[in-house]
Amino acid sequence: MSFNLHISDSEQAYFDGLPLSSEAKERINRFIADVSDEFRLNPENRPSPDSPYFYAQYIILDRWGDGRVHTIDFHVRDDQAQFGVLLIVFIDHH
Amino acid sequence: MTTLLIPSCERRFLQTVEEEIAAAPVRQWSQQTLRFCFRLLRDMREGSASTREMLEATLAGGIEARSFSHNYGPLLAAIDDRIGGVRELVRRLSPAEDPGSEGLLAELHLLEQEMQDARDLLVEALSRASEAPAPVDWNRVRVSEEAYARGETKLFSRR
Numbered sequence: 001m002s003f004n005l006h007i008s009d010s011e012q013a014y015f016d017g018l019p020l021s022s023e024a025k026e027r028i029n030r031f032i033a034d035v036s037d038e039f040r041l042n043p044e045n046r047p048s049p050d051s052p053y054f055y056a057q058y059i060i061l062d063r064w065g066d067g068r069v070h071t072i073d074f075h076v077r078d079d080q081a082q083f084g085v086l087l088i089v090f091i092d093h094h
Numbered sequence: 095m096t097t098l099l100i101p102s103c104e105r106r107f108l109q110t111v112e113e114e115i116a117a118a119p120v121r122q123w124s125q126q127t128l129r130f131c132f133r134l135l136r137d138m139r140e141g142s143a144s145t146r147e148m149l150e151a152t153l154a155g156g157i158e159a160r161s162f163s164h165n166y167g168p169l170l171a172a173i174d175d176r177i178g179g180v181r182e183l184v185r186r187l188s189p190a191e192d193p194g195s196e197g198l199l200a201e202l203h204l205l206e207q208e209m210q211d212a213r214d215l216l217v218e219a220l221s222r223a224s225e226a227p228a229p230v231d232w233n234r235v236r237v238s239e240e241a242y243a244r245g246e247t248k249l250f251s252r253r
Contacts, residue, residue: 077238
């Protein structure tokens, strides 16, 4: 199942400003949109079992950009997941 | 995963070459033995190049960090083992005393470089994948949630 990913203007602006190629960003977008329930609901990926958030760390080699490996952390609110909605609440690139 | 990317027989082949070097100087080897070694070393180099290309393709596709560490972490020990085997052959053949040894040394250096390129990429990726997440900025989380509550969020897009 592919989710509708919602994001605030400020987080979108942060993402847009990352030093990544458009192709890499497209893959990152797809990764979060296609996240599996198995991953999302895995307790290892949640701050606590009853937390409305899950966490995903993604690495990507930006061969279309700087040729380096990048790490992007996503914190996503998923209490509307049954309606197909995820809300990205925090992105960090390092 | 490791055995899929680096055949275990490569290590045994390197040991066999090491034994041949110990048994007799390269100048005393038959032409068939020398050609066989060259061919296998080149095959190993092509295999290493394929390993690096597969790794690049995996990383360029993007992958969840923990999954990457789990699946590809063991590959590092395998690559290090092969590089160690190649360096031992280089040590035993140096200094080259005949054209056959020179040729083998040149081929071994190319193989080592190819393996090192794959190792460098793997180490960089494993290092990235093991980075601790930055502390969450809960103020940014709050801003996102308030924007959603007001119906002001948009669909996530790449630009």
